[in-house]
Amino acid sequence: MARFLIFLLVLFVPLSAFGSQSDAADASPLIAYNGLLVGDDARARLVIDFDRKPAFNYHYMSNPARLILTLPSTSFSFSADSVEPRGMISDIRYGTTGPGQSRVILTATQPFQLTLAETRENEAGGARLVIDLAMTDAARFQKLIADQAPLRDDQAIALSSKTISNPADADVEKDGFLVAVDAGHGGIDTGAIGEDSKTLEKDITLEFARTFAKKLEEQPGLDAYLTRDSDVYLSLSQRVELARQHDADLFISLHADSLSQPDISGATVYTLSDKASDRLAAALARRENLSNKIAGLETATEPEEVTDILLDLTRRETQSFSINLADRVVESFKGQIGLINNPHRYAGFMVLRAPDIPSILLEIGFLSNPQDEARMQDPAWRDKLIERLVDAVKAYHKPTIADAGE
Structure with a gap:
């Protein structure tokens, strides 16, 4: 898909013309x-x-x-x-x-x-x-x-x-359709903690991300890039920037959050929106967006008119592709992997704000639910979920191949 680089649009009202340039x-x-x-x-x-x-x-x-x-x-x-x-x-x-x-x-x-x-x-x-x-x-x-x-x-x-060329151009060889796989949390940001065995979300997401990336790379025409491959902290904006520098075609962020209602279980797929689909989506977005504050970072606040333009451009250029991917994931999971009610939801997740990369956030399950926590620690269940996720990416990628005439 066509690429455009948009980081910030800055609006000025010129004061006046000051004359022509002399020798x-x-x-x-x-x-x-x-x-x-x-x-x-x-x-x-x-x-x-x-x-x-x-x-x-x-x-x-x-x-x-x-x-x-x-x-x-x-x-x-x-x-x-x-x-x-x-x-x-x-x-x-x-x-x-x-x-x-x-x-x-x-x-x-x-x-x-x-x-x-x-x-x-x-x-x-x-x-x-x-x-x-x-x-x-x-x-x-x-x-x-x-x-x-x-x-x-x-x-x-x-x-x-x-x-100037992309910072990664000289160092990264991109042979296929590249998926940036983002393991949520890491380092000092542990994420959620399981109710039963005290499983750390940052460990769950890293294990799933590594397995997902490996399976993607086994598929012809697909490549993967891990935003983190160890227990390190990355800010939300750094995760997005790394994906962009590696010219990623998709961005998939993996999470396993915790809720105050332990009876809620199943996977959920989120896409970006300035208005949340429901209170659950809004609460999860607020929690995930706190990652920067855990490390003592302040979230950048741009002038209101700039923010509005960026969000509008994000929707028009990438939102339909993000929704397409989310729908493919839900369809691939049905009957195979448990889903919550209304499994495709949306909210203002900062990690999904790349203006030029279709992006989703996948909640694998909830560590506040004992059954979900047990499933996420089961290698067989993990492999099954990853298999369905890879199939969703392949299904999303097929129209791209057809359009290119390959």
Whole structure:
């Protein structure tokens, strides 16, 4: 399916046109009149509006991880509050660094890669610089540093636009239809705890995820990627970002939650919606979305108009595919794996918010129900559920193959 990369849409009202760009030799300083920094612990976007198109260059530095943007002489007139550090950006500094030169320095909390660096013309005049960063691993970041030319004080300011490849492109070989398998919880986030044998949800989901990924890879034309393959903590946004960096075609998050009503049992499939289908779905979404707070992370809150646009685009581009997948899972489970009443439900699960990947959250069962807990620890039952889940993915994938004429 067609891909589009949407992380954040930032709306500005240009103040005015400030005039045309003159020759570099006698140009007055650029005026940076509007700025905004947004993001979370997996991605960040910096947007700066200028009175005219800026040339720029960039450079990585380590200890700590930093991105240095070099600009011509610039007067920064926007409020510091509009670019206040957040998410993966721990510090931002900007100003004049020498004759005819200014810099913006972004300091990150973790290794990262620049994924977009471009200027766009504003309709009312001037230009906008857009910088996107995404999390990556330490080895990738060190390679980026090693491969770049040494930074010089007189470094040429040459770029007017540069699009950077996906952070994982050089490292990941994708041969087939890739399913991102997400084992819910992990590390300090144990998830639910079983009523009888005190089973930890994070252990159940990891075991199911590993088995599911292995079975998928045994199928011709299907590949799998585990967002986590050990007992580690990942934030909700990191899980989504890892799936996107590996160019996943589907995202399936596995869970085994607990309810206050121990008599409720069976599997449930959830898709994304800004309004929950029922109180049970709403309660589960609230609980799952607390994962970031367990690790002391604050959930990014974007301007209301941005959030509304992102949700709308998510629905229009991926929701029908997510619903299709959910329906396939329910159909495959019927008569084979126990389902709760109305087994396809929907709510505002943060882990399902990738705008370009059809996504579902599967509650394998409920650890608050003794029978469900016992079933989830039975390898034979686990294999049966995984078999039905693989069949659902294959059924979803068939129209894709047919449409491609393969």
